[in-house]
Amino acid sequence: MSKSSETRPLGVALAGFGTVGSGLGRLLVENADIIRRRTGRDVAVRAVLVRDAHKAREVPLPPGAVLTTDPARLVNDPGIDVLVELMGGIDAARGIISAALEHGKHVVTANKALLAEDGLALFRLARRKRRILRYEASVAGAIPVVQALKESLVGNRIESLMGILNGTSNYILSEMTSSGVEFGEALRQAQELGFAEADPTLDIDGHDAAHKLVLLIRLAWGVDYPYAALAVRGIRGMAALDIRFAREFGYRIKLIGQARLAAGGTGAAGDAPLRLEAGVFPALVHHTFLLARVGGAYNALRVDANAAGPLFFHGRGAGSLPTAGAVLADLMAVAREERPNNTGFAESELERAAIVPPEDWRSPYYVRVMVEDTPGVLRDISGCMAAEGISVAQMIQKAGDGTSGVPLVFMTHETTARAMSGALGRAADAGLLREPAVYYRVL
Amino acid sequence: MSKSSETRPLGVALAGFGTVGSGLGRLLVENADIIRRRTGRDVAVRAVLVRDAHKAREVPLPPGAVLTTDPARLVNDPGIDVLVELMGGIDAARGIISAALEHGKHVVTANKALLAEDGLALFRLARRKRRILRYEASVAGAIPVVQALKESLVGNRIESLMGILNGTSNYILSEMTSSGVEFGEALRQAQELGFAEADPTLDIDGHDAAHKLVLLIRLAWGVDYPYAALAVRGIRGMAALDIRFAREFGYRIKLIGQARLAAGGTGAAGDAPLRLEAGVFPALVHHTFLLARVGGAYNALRVDANAAGPLFFHGRGAGSLPTAGAVLADLMAVAREERPNNTGFAESELERAAIVPPEDWRSPYYVRVMVEDTPGVLRDISGCMAAEGISVAQMIQKAGDGTSGVPLVFMTHETTARAMSGALGRAADAGLLREPAVYYRVL
Numbered sequence: 001m002s003k004s005s006e007t008r009p010l011g012v013a014l015a016g017f018g019t020v021g022s023g024l025g026r027l028l029v030e031n032a033d034i035i036r037r038r039t040g041r042d043v044a045v046r047a048v049l050v051r052d053a054h055k056a057r058e059v060p061l062p063p064g065a066v067l068t069t070d071p072a073r074l075v076n077d078p079g080i081d082v083l084v085e086l087m088g089g090i091d092a093a094r095g096i097i098s099a100a101l102e103h104g105k106h107v108v109t110a111n112k113a114l115l116a117e118d119g120l121a122l123f124r125l126a127r128r129k130r131r132i133l134r135y136e137a138s139v140a141g142a143i144p145v146v147q148a149l150k151e152s153l154v155g156n157r158i159e160s161l162m163g164i165l166n167g168t169s170n171y172i173l174s175e176m177t178s179s180g181v182e183f184g185e186a187l188r189q190a191q192e193l194g195f196a197e198a199d200p201t202l203d204i205d206g207h208d209a210a211h212k213l214v215l216l217i218r219l220a221w222g223v224d225y226p227y228a229a230l231a232v233r234g235i236r237g238m239a240a241l242d243i244r245f246a247r248e249f250g251y252r253i254k255l256i257g258q259a260r261l262a263a264g265g266t267g268a269a270g271d272a273p274l275r276l277e278a279g280v281f282p283a284l285v286h287h288t289f290l291l292a293r294v295g296g297a298y299n300a301l302r303v304d305a306n307a308a309g310p311l312f313f314h315g316r317g318a319g320s321l322p323t324a325g326a327v328l329a330d331l332m333a334v335a336r337e338e339r340p341n342n343t344g345f346a347e348s349e350l351e352r353a354a355i356v357p358p359e360d361w362r363s364p365y366y367v368r369v370m371v372e373d374t375p376g377v378l379r380d381i382s383g384c385m386a387a388e389g390i391s392v393a394q395m396i397q398k399a400g401d402g403t404s405g406v407p408l409v410f411m412t413h414e415t416t417a418r419a420m421s422g423a424l425g426r427a428a429d430a431g432l433l434r435e436p437a438v439y440y441r442v443l
Numbered sequence: 444m445s446k447s448s449e450t451r452p453l454g455v456a457l458a459g460f461g462t463v464g465s466g467l468g469r470l471l472v473e474n475a476d477i478i479r480r481r482t483g484r485d486v487a488v489r490a491v492l493v494r495d496a497h498k499a500r501e502v503p504l505p506p507g508a509v510l511t512t513d514p515a516r517l518v519n520d521p522g523i524d525v526l527v528e529l530m531g532g533i534d535a536a537r538g539i540i541s542a543a544l545e546h547g548k549h550v551v552t553a554n555k556a557l558l559a560e561d562g563l564a565l566f567r568l569a570r571r572k573r574r575i576l577r578y579e580a581s582v583a584g585a586i587p588v589v590q591a592l593k594e595s596l597v598g599n600r601i602e603s604l605m606g607i608l609n610g611t612s613n614y615i616l617s618e619m620t621s622s623g624v625e626f627g628e629a630l631r632q633a634q635e636l637g638f639a640e641a642d643p644t645l646d647i648d649g650h651d652a653a654h655k656l657v658l659l660i661r662l663a664w665g666v667d668y669p670y671a672a673l674a675v676r677g678i679r680g681m682a683a684l685d686i687r688f689a690r691e692f693g694y695r696i697k698l699i700g701q702a703r704l705a706a707g708g709t710g711a712a713g714d715a716p717l718r719l720e721a722g723v724f725p726a727l728v729h730h731t732f733l734l735a736r737v738g739g740a741y742n743a744l745r746v747d748a749n750a751a752g753p754l755f756f757h758g759r760g761a762g763s764l765p766t767a768g769a770v771l772a773d774l775m776a777v778a779r780e781e782r783p784n785n786t787g788f789a790e791s792e793l794e795r796a797a798i799v800p801p802e803d804w805r806s807p808y809y810v811r812v813m814v815e816d817t818p819g820v821l822r823d824i825s826g827c828m829a830a831e832g833i834s835v836a837q838m839i840q841k842a843g844d845g846t847s848g849v850p851l852v853f854m855t856h857e858t859t860a861r862a863m864s865g866a867l868g869r870a871a872d873a874g875l876l877r878e879p880a881v882y883y884r885v886l
Contacts, residue, residue, distance in 0.1 A: 027750055031600055033712060037665055038597045136595065142751035144595030151594075152579065152587030154481045155771025157474055162886065222480055223797075231801035242811055242881055245852045249837060251809070253883065262799045269476060277799040283884040284809050290757060291886070293733060307470055307768025308585035312757035314733060325750025328598025354666075356705045356720035358674035366694070366727050368685055394692060409688045438685055440696065441726040443605065443734070 016087035022059035023324030110137035116211035134330035142322035149219035156305035160260030167297035168203035206234035231279035251284035405434035452487035459529035465502035466767030553580035559654035577773035585765035592662035599748035603703030610740035611646035649677035674722035694727035848877035
């Protein structure tokens with residue numbers, strides 16, 4: 001893109017306007033100021049491709065966008081710089097992505113199935129046409145794992161990837177673990193709450209996690225691990241009994257996507273060529289591992305790398321706004337078109353922040369005071385708190401050791417640092433404190 | 444950089460050759476193949492600047508590098524494209540970074556103190572000279588938080604940052620928590636083990652975490668929060684007593700760097716201009732939070748953002764190779780010079796991965812079999828395992844409910860899936876199993 005083109009908005013065509021597409025439309029409005037500050041440009045949706053132009057829609061189209069059912073309308077429009085593909089499925093999505101690249105458009109997609117099963121041809125086409133093809137939202141939703149592997153960890157030899165990549169399965173296993181219900185009941189609950197599809201096959205049989213794992217393997221090692229060659233086992237029919245037994249050993253059961261270098265196949269100088277062990281399967285994870293702590297519909301990825309050591313990423317793996325935020329980051333990368341981007345902001349100079357004085361910080365507090373063990377001391381200290389409007393949530397009183405008095409420990413509701421130091425000042429002035437009070441914020 | 448320049452190595456000057464510099468030297472050799480595959484270029488260290496050229500060094504210089512004590516030697520060499528500043532400190536580092544930018548070199552640095560206290564002038568200079576100034580290693584070591592805020596989360600309005608940004612303090616607090624020792628003793632142990640400096644002021648009084656927080660605030664909100672204006676409180680002299688009391692309420696005490704939008708100051712359209720509440724302080728963190736689980740010398744960052752929701756990043760915050768890996772990623776970003784980078788590899792076509800067949804996967808296993816409650820059944824099942832070379836680490840036998848037999852649950856040492864299915868096949872053939880066996884890998 002030439003310099004002058006940067007002042008005009010980035011023209012976007014949206015293929016698909018479901019959960020993620022409408023989330024993107026919302027973010028483009030709500031975060032318009034941030035987009036402009038970060039990239040120096042606006043992002044304008046010119047056209048939205050849908051199957052049925054007459055269907056009633058709850059979410060308004062992005063301002064200025066036209067609705068169309070004709071893919072050719074998108075790829076022939078010279079005002080469109082990027083196609084965002086959010087239709088899902090394989091054939092139609094491949095068709096429109098290919099056509100967009102052929103017509104010199106960049107592409108942003110969240111389509112893990114297409115990229116896993118048929119991505120190599122699309123990467124080849126993008127390379128030939130020198131176009132950008134980005135897909136952060138296709139793996140682990142809001143968690144920037146594509147970027148981490150593609151850019152942040154490039155100086156590392158990746159040793160293994162281990163992830164919770166399917167939120168539906170993780171939700172079901174979390175429910176089976178916390179409430180002891182059997183698989184069928186947990187699946188039914190997940191379907192009622194919208195965490196599982198009416199046909200949950202892709203999720204609970206491991207295929208969705210497997211699609212994501214194929215993409216991660218490409219990013220980590222730069223090799224193609226054919227989706228069809230991946231060993232995949234899901235969680236369908238798992239027994240609550242085994243979750244209970246696993247707990248007795250100190251483990252949780254999680255659906256894991258894992259890929260790691262096989263012994264004697266690291267590809268390093270002097271070793272055998274790179275060989276991978278990869279698959280999706282339910283596994284026991286020791287409760288002290290961060291991966292065991294991933295609950296509900298969250299996703300997480302652990303990466304082990306020869307320089308970084310172990311890294312752990314955790315966040316929302318799906319949902320309208322989390323996924324749309326990842327799509328938007330890809331769009332903004334295209335809008336920036338990769339020039340020095342040192343601060344992450346396009347403005348010439350950083351403004352000074354407006355600062356909240358520490359005494360106005362709001363927070364619950366932990367407070368320990370050492371007092372005489374006399375009648376009324378608790379009333380007096382509490383009075384100091386109340387005089388500053390501080391409300392106590394929990395309190396512990398301990399027997400003292402006779403030298404420095406009795407410890408009183410309070411957990412307060414949210415208050416300000418000013419109120420807290422005011423209350424403790426009152427207590428000190430009243431001669432109630434045997435030692436200076438100790439207090440910490442509670443997160 | 445013109446196209447032809449990409450085939451020649453990226454010329455690097457290294458200022459400082461201590462822990463991180465020598466780690467970088469090691470990675471440039473060990474991961475040379477990866478660097479070439481990822482960027483299409485080699486990275487060559489041309490010169491290393493040190494204070495004393497005659498000091499004995501344990502680590503060899505990078506191949507082809509000359510040792511020098513003259514900063515001018517670095518910035519005047521047309522074969523040097525990038526200066527990597529790893530000297531630390533303020534004045535000399537600022538001098539050489541400024542000179543390098545003035546002479547048209549890109550800069551990579553890990554110097555959080557310099558960037559926090561005096562970074563705006565350097566960013567201004569880099570912008571004027573159109574040079575890249577990267578600093579991933581300056582915050583949270585191996586964890587790619589700079590990249591996440593600068594590129595992955597750009598479509599989000601950041602609501603808050605909350606991090607464990609100083610490994611020394613976290614190590615001391617972890618020791619006080621796990622072994623109940625007082626602060627002075629924990630500090631002494633940390634110093635003996637090399638987790639704390641002889642003069643620990645920067646770490647335990649919160650200044651190091653504060654430097655990092657200033658950088659994170661700039662990246663998240665694009666504003667300058669002057670280091671001198673930041674409220675900073677460290678962990679010096681913290682009482683083991685308070686750590687114990689906090690535990691009774693279900694909390695851990697952590698040194699936290701936090702910045703968040705003040706109420707009525709989000710900067711969003713229709714709201715008051717952006718106002719920040721920011722500081723470094725010890726705080727109670729509920730044990731169910733992932734931040735409470737960050738142990739030893741690890742770092743972590745939680746980001747809350749309006750599209751992504753909560754994100755959590757965890758990894759090594761310091762150390763030779765973890766930090767050097769982050770420096771190397773910055774160098775490789777310069778080497779790539781930001782063109783379409785879809786797969787993260789420069790090669791034209793991905794090779795097919797060499798694949799370990801699932802039956803050869805090595806792992807410990809959890810196995811549950813339902814058997815008749817008869818004498819010798821445990822011996823028989825164990826015999827099937829032993830015949831396949833499987834060694835049992837733990838075993839539980841439960842009373843059965845009389846219908847489907849008695850459950851025997853094994854945790855094995857590492858073995859292969861082939862051996863496991865072999866053993867279970869033997870058990871089935873011998874008529875020992877009342878139901879198909881259930882087995883899962885143990886991570």
